[in-house]
Amino acid sequence: MTVTPTPARSRLDPEPMPRRDFLGLASLWAAASTMVFAAIGMLRLPKAAVLASPSKKFKVNLPESLPQGEGFVPPGRSVAVFKDKEGVYAVSLICTHLGCIVKQTQTGFDCPCHGSRFALDGTVIKGPAPAPLKWHKVAVSGSSVTVDEESSVPAGTKVQA
Amino acid sequence: MSAALPHTAIERFVANLKAIPNNLRAATLRGGTPNTDRSRSSFVFGNVFLHLHPVRVHRWSLRWTTTFGLGIMATAAFLITLVTGVLLMFYYKPYPDAAYISIKDIHFVVPTGRFIRNIHRWAANVMVVAVLLHMARAFYTGAYRKPREFNWLIGMGLLVTTLGLSFTGYLLPWDQLAYWAITIGANIAQSPREVTDALNLTESFDPGGLQKLLLLGSSEVGEEALIRFFLLHVMLLPLVLFGLAAVHFWRIRKDGGLVRPANADEILGPRTEAYPVFTEAPKKTYQLAAIVKGKTAAVGKGPENTLPSMPHLFYAELGILMLTAGICLALAMVSDAPLKELANPAVPENPAKAPWYFLGLQELVAHSAFMGGIGIPSIVLIGLGLIPFLDRETAGTGEWFGGPGGKPLVLQAIVVGLGSAIAIEAVAIQFGWIREWFPKAPQLLITLINPGTVLTLVYALYSVWLVKKHDSTRAGALGLFTCFLCGFALLTLIGTYFRGPNWNFYWSPADWPAH
Amino acid sequence: MRNNKLLLLFGSFLSLALLVVAAAQENVFREWRRVQSTAKAPGGPVEKRLRQVVVPALGVTDRCVTCHVGMSAGEPNVPGNPALAAHPPIPHDPASYGCTTCHSGQGRATEKADAHGTVPHWPEPMIPKVNADAGCGTCHSHIEVPNTKALRSGQAVFERYDCLSCHKVDGRGGTLRPGGGGMEGPDLSRIGAAGYKADWYEKHLEKSRTAGGPWTSTFGTIPDVERGDLETFLRTRVGAPKLVLAKALFHSLGCRGCHKIGGVGGDDGPELTAAGQRDPALSDFTHVPGERTLSNWWAEHFRNPSGVVPGSQMPAMVESEEDIQLLTHYVLSLRRGKFPEAFWPRDRIRAERFGEREFATDGATLYTTFCAACHGPAGEGMRYAGLPVFPAIGNPDFLELATDEMIAATVKSGRPGRRMPAWGEKAGGLRPEEVAAVVAHVRSLSPVRPQPDGKPRVWARPDAAHGPSVYARACASCHGDKGQGGEGPALANKVLLGSASDTYLFETIRRGRRGTSMEAFSRPSTTRPALSDSEIESVVAFVRGFEKGEKK
Helix, strand or coil: CCCCCCCCCCCCCCCCCCCCCHHHHHHHHHHHHHHHHHHHHHHHCCCCCCCCCCCCEEEEECCCCCCCCCCECCCCCCEEEEEECCEEEEEECECCCCCCECEECCCEEECCCCCCEEECCCCEEECCCCCCCCEEEEEEECCEEEEEEEEEECCCCCECC | CCCCCCCCHHHHHHHHHHHHHHHHHHHHHCCCCCCCHHHHHHHHHCCCCHHHCCCEEEHHHHCHHHHCCHHHHHHHHHHHHHHHHHHHHCCCCCCCCHHHHHHHHHHHCCCCHHHHHHHHHHHHHHHHHHHHHHHHHHHHCCCCCCCCHHHHHHHHHHHHHHHHHHHHHHHCCCEHHHHHHHHHHHHHHCCHHHHHHHCCCCCCCCHHHHHHHHHHCCCCCCHHHHHHHHHHHHHHHHHHHHHHHHHHHHHHHHCCCCCCCCCHHHHHCCCCCCCCCCCCCCCCCCHHHHCCCCCCCCCCCCCCCEEEHHHHHHHHHHHHHHHHHHHHHHHHHHCCCCCCCECCCCCCCCCCCCCHHHHHHHHHHCCCHHHHHHHHHHHHHHHHHHHHHHCCCCCCCCCCCCCCCHHHHHHHHHHHHHHHHHHHHHHHHHHCCHHHHCCCCCHHHHHHCCHHHHHHHHHHHHHHHHHHHHCCHHHHHHHHHHHHHHHHHHHHHHHHHCECHHHCECCCHHHCCCC | CHHHHHHHHHHHHHHHHHHHHHHHHHHCCCHHHHHHHHCEECCEECCCCCCCEEEHHHCEEECHHHCCHHHCCCCCCCCCCCCCCCCCCCCCCHHHHCCHHHHCCCCCCCCHHHHHCCCCCCCCCCCCHHHHHHHHHHCCCCCCECCHHHHHHHHHHHHHCCHHHCCEECCEECCCCCCCCCCCCCCCCCHHHHCCCCCHHHHHHHHHHHCCCHHHHHCCCCCHHHHHHHHHHHHCCCCCHHHHHHHHHHCCCCHHHCCCECCECCCCCCCCCCHHHCCHHHCCCCCCCCCCCHHHHHHHHHHCHHHHCCCCCCCCCCCCHHHHHHHHHHHHCCCCCCCCHHHCCHHHHHHHHHCCCCECCCHHHHHHHHCHHHHCCCCCCCCCCCCCCCCCCCCHHHHHHCCHHHHHHHHHHCCCCCCCCCCCCCCCCCCHHHHHHHHHHHHHCCCCCCCCCCCCCCCCCCCCCHHHHHHHHHHHHHHCCCCCCCCCCCCCCHHHHHHCCHHHHHHHHHHCCCCCCCCCCCCCCCCCCCCCHHHHHHHHHHHHHHHHHHCC
């Protein structure tokens, strides 16, 4: 490389870097971009492409004597399935605030974690929950009801048998 | 060896054999027995571990009131968690249910297992406390100021990493406490959805969902989440902490040791014991001195008010280490680390409480997940990070509560900080908040205006007023920092002791409804 | 520097002192070390070490034997102290089944309070000692029992024929020692599980004829009926007399009319399949005095159901403390653990693989198990405060008219809209032959039976003019203007109309039903004149019309 010496430079000052050093710049940029590319590739790994969790669709037989306004919670699920004159519907029991399981009461649902309270149709009455409880898609065939916990439908969607 | 030189190879071999102890010692110590200041100095910078320390340390730094040893205490607590944590890994199995059983075994049958686990848990708590207090110390003595801005930022990184370590450790026992605290934590990570939902953006732009997915590796807390938390807890975060801590310690030396007032030497007065400093002109100082700019070894400045690190600093450090160990041991002896029922995704804990240092946040989260869990903490972190760059003053550096306003200002700020926090909490507890008053209020309004943000605003306004009144950024910073500290303490207190089932307010756990 | 040296000195001594204390706690003062040091086995002192029973297939790691040193096979017995001595003789070796499988508690723990599980955050505390054989329910979830009546009469026969003089049962009897000795019969406490020879009676009889001596004086002929009772009793001798008694009581009160266990039972009350394993911390103890244990909760709940569970409609079914404790005992035994089939006992295999029941399937037991709570032990119908009156199905007026098909249809399909649930296989879980047995038993509640009149099921001729007006005048006040029911049962009911013959309806209206509000309409009352046969016929035809209206 050719460097034009600066006359005023003291003997002790380090030599200034050359401003146009194509080879050096190219190699540094090449290294940097390779590392960035590799880093992006590695960062992709932690984001799973498919989740290991099993399908959230399930089938359930409602008990014959399910009173109106009382949800049936299939064991191991966080969904309350209701049946009334207009049909069957499923309300998620997962609090929209921070994911606790809400508890059904006479008038609606209470969340134990931060005191959110929901009406029977899932609308927020009190507390920090930012959104109403989700309604899930249901399909009725005979006495069995299929609920898809991953789907959501507008509140008020009831399905006739 | 005064005897004649050995002649044969066998004789030389025997002589070498005999000399092994002496030679081993010489090879280890290299510069000879460290029994003089000079040999000790060379011992310190010739040793990879000790040379994190300066060779000489200012007398100001050794005063107990300068730091109260908080930084060393945090380090000591970290070392204790490191050792105990590695021991626990001999038995811990990071898999749902098996994890819980392995903790039970550690508790009941692993020799010293229960004690080690208790120490681990308490040392982690001591570490969090020490880190927080250490930060407060650095703030109140103005230690963040130039040239220590960068180290202040590293310190913030260490604070976040410490909290991260604590939080990730929380899930590992796989009990109810763990499961629900992490469920809440993971949903806090998801809480930007509160805003994106309100703006109808979630379909196309969902940082909250991505954060939760990255944290849990699944849609809910399960085996993926456990192995991720385990990885973070025992590998990633400790590595990060090591890296940051190494830089942190190194920067202390590079930034000229601990912060001290400009007139430190006058305050300390003349030295009582005579310590020769560079009385003989050294033949050579640092080899690099010729090309490094800035502060270097004090060549030609005459005797400084410094003492050799070995033994002065080392006594102090070892003393704090043993004291910290003693504190952790004592706490471990009187109180067992909790282990509740096996995690049950169907039945939430009621109340579900995060570790105590997050209960202040949980108190905020109980009004808005996004603002409490992400918004306000981000504001606080950004504010902390900006302080050294906004406060470019020099008055009061190195003094406790130094700067315009001083101690009276801090006392006033404590009153304001506690008072406004109590007032706003009281209103929220007694009368509810926007949702109770205007049920139809839009979500964005509820997210933006909640007790946490109002409190932050009050603090900010108070701080601006302080800046004007004292015509000093430092005054505003002192007020703001004190206020946030008080608010954090108060909210943590409320969250810890006065919140019961359904996060309702109770004066004492005795009033909790039985369930 | 001096201060720092002092700090180091203080810190070091503090830590050292604490470590010494911790070491002492770990190595000297552990509870189980104390227990083992007090244990004096005949072969010398017990070796001080942790002991455990590990059965991976059952998910069991039980360190109970660390303190209860003598309980596991191959360990030194410490006689004199029941807690340290060998386990009382049972057919199962604790070393291959573990301890918590039967007793619950926290097997991994090595301290008494933790191990016995009466600590916060442990969902399965030990089953109290008085309820010990409730633990059998973990595996033996299908021990077959008759109802209490059959059990008691079997026991009565057993005692009346003085079987106890030669045989031992549940720790009693076997007292006869004739000269020459050695004539005692075998212990029959577990004969139901071990099985016995079908021809035991003939053998006994032959022996009494040929052997002479005490044989002749103690054994004689036993009539067939009594021998049946006796064998019922013998089959229930499985080594858990209290559990059998408790289970029999549960199956005599009609509890399963409302509660499902393992998919069989009614839906009105909560399912009880795993009620004995409920976490006490999840139960509401607000209204339960005394300790917060599951057995206390259940006992108080049986004393006063709605007092413990506000809003519960369950009536108090038993009054005596003994029965309350028995029911508690049975509920505690409802554990039905999940474990590999290799560990399934015969009763469970028989039930889950070959479809046998865990209760006797004779009509009487089925009736008491599923029907008695509402219809009464003798079909007299029950009245509970706060609930409508339950029909008396043992009423001769009913049984004289109702055909077997009609009763069977009602049992199978229930009365939609009323409290009577459907008991068919898909709903309540009863099989056709079981329904038939129940019908036969209901039939046996009264000697009367319907006389076939040779008419088709539907014969009433509709009479558009009279039917509606007569119905509105005479029936609507109780049965509702559209047959929807009121004080009286709903008539617009698919199952009723689908199974009842016109004769049944006609005769019920004509004769009424004694003991209920249903009057005999063929006779005049103070408020209305008598109905003529043709009027009744037109009403029957009108009621028939509901059947079509009800179908949508």
